[in-house]
Amino acid sequence: MLAKGSEPWLFTAVSITALFAVLSRAMNSSRLNCIAYVAMALTFFMVLFFRDPERKVEVSDTYMISPADGTVIDIRGRKICIFMFLQNVHVNRAPISGKIKQITYKKGGYLPAYWKDSERNERNEFIIHSKYGDVSVTQIAGTIARRIVSYSQVNDIIEQGQRIGMIRFGSRVDVTIPHDFEIIVRKGERVLAGKTIIAIIKNDRDF
Template identity: 45%
Template sequence: MKFAPGYRRFAVPAFLGAAVAAFVFPPIGAVLLGFGVFVLWFFRDPERAPPDEPGVISPADGHVSVIRAEDGRVRVGVFMNVTDVHVNRAPVSGRVRTVTHRPGAHKPAFSKDSDNNERVDIVVESDDGEYEVSQIAGAFARRIHPYVATGDHLERGDKIGHIDFGSRADVLLPEEFSSEDVIVEKGESVRAGETVLAKR
């Protein structure tokens, strides 16, 4: 099993603490061991392959929490809870035009207030228009880790980053897309790099 970068920062102290506490106070050792296992599970990075079906694929595992029109474009957002894989993937192939970090709040990622949360916006220029992928921090998420930089070329389904502990990932579709082109519904379960969100 592969793991997202940064897992050692949380897992190693937990396992070392568990080893020491096992001799001093075993119950604490058991708690630390459990936390270490949880960290490894949370940072898991399973292999994914984009479907043969054309279309914009989900950037994240989780449940669709946002489908709305804004300024003539359609936004589709996926809420990731702590049980979901938190490695995000490119919804389309294209070139990264910009990667922008925006500081902000840390409201629950499933709430409307999360639109003002800390985030990283990745603009991707594709053959059929400009897409924006937003990695949005949640109430407990404090670190967003983009893997891409301006000028990078992405293939559909490539890894673009991860977020620590609970969050949201959005795709802002090009102007050519309408709400009718979205083929998922709010509350639907989706998988990063595999589930098609929209197609024309």
């Protein structure tokens, strides 16, 4: 399955590949043939990057799950920062069930998303109102990324693990954890969106 919002990129890559394949055959040009192979490799990369595998999500009020695939690069107080490398799935999911209270998009720069100065980068913040209070999920564009895609709207009722958006290419997702939960992931740990438990209810360790 391919990610929603990836169609223009894939169409462009396939069109360029087809064009150079036809030209290289018609003109019998080794140079055009090489370009066609490069375009084919690019198309393969696009398909790999924009993959969106189905995942069985075990919905529960007793824990929060990762909103993104990637590596935990920092934990700042109640905020977990997850960096998505190019090989990671870039579709983001709701870490907890609730109602989308607010979505705030801000234009900005494109510093590497793992830098602290990336607070100035292009970003899209979801405020999810859950039974435990508001949870912020912030999509932050990186050096290559130039487009944040939102799948949800204000007032949408979303279920834990539901797809809420995507960031094209390398990027970061930050999520705030309510005080009712204890953070159980550690810096450097790899996580999967909709699968990895990142926090559990403080009084419910034996879920």
